[in-house]
Amino acid sequence: MNKYKIALIPGDGIGVDEISEGVKVIETAMKIDGGFKAEYTHLPWSCKYYKETGKMMPDDGLKILKDHDAIYMGAVGFPGVPDHVSLWGLLLPIRFEFDEYINLRPIKLLKGIKGPLRKNSEDIDFVVVRENTEGEYAGSGGRLYKGNPSEVAIQTSIFTRKGTERVMRYAFELARKRKKDLISVTKSNALNYSMVFWDDVFEEISKEYSDVKSKHMHVDAISGHFILHPEQIDVVVASNLFGDILTDLGAAIQGSIGMAAGGNINPEKKYPSMFEPIGGSAPDLAGKGIANPIGAIWAASMMLDFLGEKKSAKLIFDAIEAVTEEGKYLTPDIGGNSTTQEVGEAIRNSMKKMA
Numbered sequence: 001m002n003k004y005k006i007a008l009i010p011g012d013g014i015g016v017d018e019i020s021e022g023v024k025v026i027e028t029a030m031k032i033d034g035g036f037k038a039e040y041t042h043l044p045w046s047c048k049y050y051k052e053t054g055k056m057m058p059d060d061g062l063k064i065l066k067d068h069d070a071i072y073m074g075a076v077g078f079p080g081v082p083d084h085v086s087l088w089g090l091l092l093p094i095r096f097e098f099d100e101y102i103n104l105r106p107i108k109l110l111k112g113i114k115g116p117l118r119k120n121s122e123d124i125d126f127v128v129v130r131e132n133t134e135g136e137y138a139g140s141g142g143r144l145y146k147g148n149p150s151e152v153a154i155q156t157s158i159f160t161r162k163g164t165e166r167v168m169r170y171a172f173e174l175a176r177k178r179k180k181d182l183i184s185v186t187k188s189n190a191l192n193y194s195m196v197f198w199d200d201v202f203e204e205i206s207k208e209y210s211d212v213k214s215k216h217m218h219v220d221a222i223s224g225h226f227i228l229h230p231e232q233i234d235v236v237v238a239s240n241l242f243g244d245i246l247t248d249l250g251a252a253i254q255g256s257i258g259m260a261a262g263g264n265i266n267p268e269k270k271y272p273s274m275f276e277p278i279g280g281s282a283p284d285l286a287g288k289g290i291a292n293p294i295g296a297i298w299a300a301s302m303m304l305d306f307l308g309e310k311k312s313a314k315l316i317f318d319a320i321e322a323v324t325e326e327g328k329y330l331t332p333d334i335g336g337n338s339t340t341q342e343v344g345e346a347i348r349n350s351m352k353k354m355a
Helices: 014-033 047-053 061-066 083-097 161-177 194-206 219-228 240-253 294-307 310-326 340-354
Strands: 002-009 036-042 070-073 102-108 125-131 135-144 152-158 181-186 213-218 235-238 261-265 273-277
Touching (some): 014 036, 014 070, 014 310, 047 083, 061 083, 070 294, 083 135, 102 294, 125 161, 125 240, 135 240, 161 181, 161 194, 181 194, 181 240, 219 240, 235 240, 273 294
Parallel strands (some): 002 036, 002 070, 125 235, 181 235
Antiparallel strands (some): 102 261, 135 152
């Protein structure tokens, strides 16, 4: 039997509600499959933890996480704790320390969901590969003369050849497995160093993948393309900032931010990878039973797929789509009136029927 050590970080607000349903789905998959077992380490690291300790995680937090096969994380954020504190205190250190250089976000309109576009479910089915450890989020810069009229803020983007090449090769390999179509997101007309470099590297790498159709699109142009022609998109590769913004747009055309899932991946599996719903913590909705758990459950499916439990991963995803297609159990954000728990239970029941 395959055994996996999973670090659970439910986070804040509705993150706790959603991850709870995701764990129940994983437990159901374990019982149905019978060939793997997940063992959890429950970690209370969150903004609440920060208010109690002054830290988002303990000093040895990364050492604790390193001894796991994967990390399953909920949304983090709470009033009174600035977003840059929660992000730089927990999420980004994990991404950087464990070299989770791929942020993988599927953009798919599930059957039965009415998105904001006049498109069918088969029209919206693509993947965004976002560089996840450098670029605009490298954290390089500073502020001088803080609070003075002459104050200066400098934020420096960092693009290395190693980091740029590896994310592009990952995207090309993924495109090979799909429809062999890849779009590189750029803004080289304005960013004449970093994005021209990005374009040059993309052109070099593309020569190794002559079987994949590839092209550049400026970030403003592809934003419109997401809305007007999503059916023409297969795989997108983008820098840290551009990928972050575009995938939130992608979540919107899926019907709700609550539908969206993401993986922070170390492809070589030298370190644990981290999987999460990409929506916010929405503290005002916490505990009310109306949060959409589908993004978190989809992230659980992605986690099992990455760990090698592909049969169970597919079962979970198919069960999600069976529930959305039926339309009986949907949360308010996607036009229903079901609770978080009812949707989770419906997905588990669907898994049992399929099995």
